[in-house]
Amino acid sequence: xxxxxxxxxxxxxxxxxxxxxxxxxxxxxxxxxxxxxxxxxxxxxxxxxxxxxxxxxxxxxxxxxxxxxxxxxxxxxxxxxxxxxxxxxxxxxxxxxxxxxxxxxxxxxxxxxxxxxxxxxxxxxxxxxxxxxxxxxxxxxxxxxxxxxxxxxxxxxxxxxxxxxxxxxxxxxxxxxxxxxxxxxxxxxxxxxxxxxxxxxxxxxxxxxxxxxxxxxxxxxxxxxxxxxxxxxxxxxxxxxxxxxxxxxxxxxxxxxxxxxxxxxxxxxxxxxxxxxxxxxxxxxxxxxxxxxxxxxxxxxxxxxxxxxx
Numbered sequence: 001x002x003x004x005x006x007x008x009x010x011x012x013x014x015x016x017x018x019x020x021x022x023x024x025x026x027x028x029x030x031x032x033x034x035x036x037x038x039x040x041x042x043x044x045x046x047x048x049x050x051x052x053x054x055x056x057x058x059x060x061x062x063x064x065x066x067x068x069x070x071x072x073x074x075x076x077x078x079x080x081x082x083x084x085x086x087x088x089x090x091x092x093x094x095x096x097x098x099x100x101x102x103x104x105x106x107x108x109x110x111x112x113x114x115x116x117x118x119x120x121x122x123x124x125x126x127x128x129x130x131x132x133x134x135x136x137x138x139x140x141x142x143x144x145x146x147x148x149x150x151x152x153x154x155x156x157x158x159x160x161x162x163x164x165x166x167x168x169x170x171x172x173x174x175x176x177x178x179x180x181x182x183x184x185x186x187x188x189x190x191x192x193x194x195x196x197x198x199x200x201x202x203x204x205x206x207x208x209x210x211x212x213x214x215x216x217x218x219x220x221x222x223x224x225x226x227x228x229x230x231x232x233x234x235x236x237x238x239x240x241x242x243x244x245x246x247x248x249x250x251x252x253x254x255x256x257x258x259x260x261x262x263x264x265x266x267x268x269x270x271x272x273x274x275x276x277x278x279x280x281x282x283x284x285x286x287x288x289x290x291x292x293x294x295x296x297x298x299x300x301x302x303x304x305x306x307x308x309x310x
Contacts, residue, residue, distance in 0.1 A: 015290060019305035113155055113192060113282050116260075123255040125280040129195040136184045142193055143181055149196040150176045197279060199270040203243060206266050206289045206300065207257055209307065212250050213289070213298045216243040242296040245269075249278050260285075266292075 069085075072078045117127045131142045132155070143150050153173045161168050176193060205214035218239040245253075253267055266288050268281040293300040 015301035016304050019302050020308070116283055117280075119256055119259060120252075120280040123259070124252045125249075125256065126277055127280050128197055131193045132190050133193070134188045134190040136181065136186050136188075139176075139184065139193060140181050143176065143178065146195045148198065150193050151196050152176050152191060152193050155190070155192050197270060198273040199279075200273045200276065201271055203245070203269040203271065203278075204266060204288075204292055205243075205245060205253070205269065206292050207253070207262070207264055208289070208300065208303065209263070210254065212245055212253065213292060213296070213300060214243040214245050215240050215292045215296050240295045242298075246278070253280075256283075 069078055069081055072081070114132055117130055120127050129146065131138065133139055133142070151173050175196065199220065202217040202219050203214055204217060205212045218241075221239070249269075257263075257265065262283070262285055265286070266284045268283070270279045270281060271277070272279060289298075289300045289304075292298065
């Protein structure tokens with residue numbers, strides 16, 4: 001079996017491992033296996049790999065195979081060798097494609113919010129009015145169109161960098177004011193802007209084997225989380241409850257997931273305050289099920305473990 005978790009989801013991975021071990025299922029980290037794996041291709045298209053690949057956990061990173069390059073200082077040489085290593089690991093994943101897995105490790109799906117919004121609309125989901133631009137004039141015109149305001153967030157993941165004394169980490173959603181626009185240069189790197197939508201509540205829904213496990217998040221009750229529940233208030237957490245999405249919304253999300261080859265993932269939606277529309281925001285293709293599972297008593301880690309045992 002293969003379970004695909006990125007490093008950032010290690011807590012959820014540990015929960016699944018605990019359930020597997022509870023039922024005396026042998027579990028190993030992929031690093032302990034892949035560092036000794038070889039590929040042998042005989043004549044007549046027969047692929048041969050070691051047979052001890054029936055039970056392990058994959059953490060979503062290829063870094064283990066690159067550890068031998070840490071002492072190489074020449075960046076051009078290192079770049080070439082990294083490319084060689086990636087070809088090897090991609091071939092391994094291709095060969096192991098017939099194994100039971102959770103999280104599509106063979107499809108090079110890159111989280112791309114722009115493409116996701118386009119595809120969401122293609123499959124009938126409503127999305128916020130969105131602009132991706134690096135021109136002050138265009139952003140200013142977009143701001144004038146939306147009297148309720150506009151917001152911005154990163155195109156990809158978090159923006160993180162370090163100084164000698166501090167770590168800077170930008171994430172989440174921010175309101176763009178008229179003053180922000182006035183201070184913008186005429187041209188800048190392409191950035192994502194969206195119409196600010198008044199929401200009743202937010203929804204996080206996790207897809208596992210064709211079924212959605214959803215949670216409503218009442219973030220509007222707290223000024224700190226009203227714009228984005230990820231501005232967590234750990235002292236007074238948002239109220240969260242199990243939730244059932246309408247069937248037509250789930251069907252649209254499934255069509256989106258099928259096209260993008262996602263067998264799992266966490267979708268973020270909002271329900272508008274007045275119209276009660278369901279608005280697609282984005283999807284995390286790796287998913288975060290631990291928080292949702294514990295708050296709603298879904299026991300997803302147990303379901304995932306049982307999926308591999310059966």
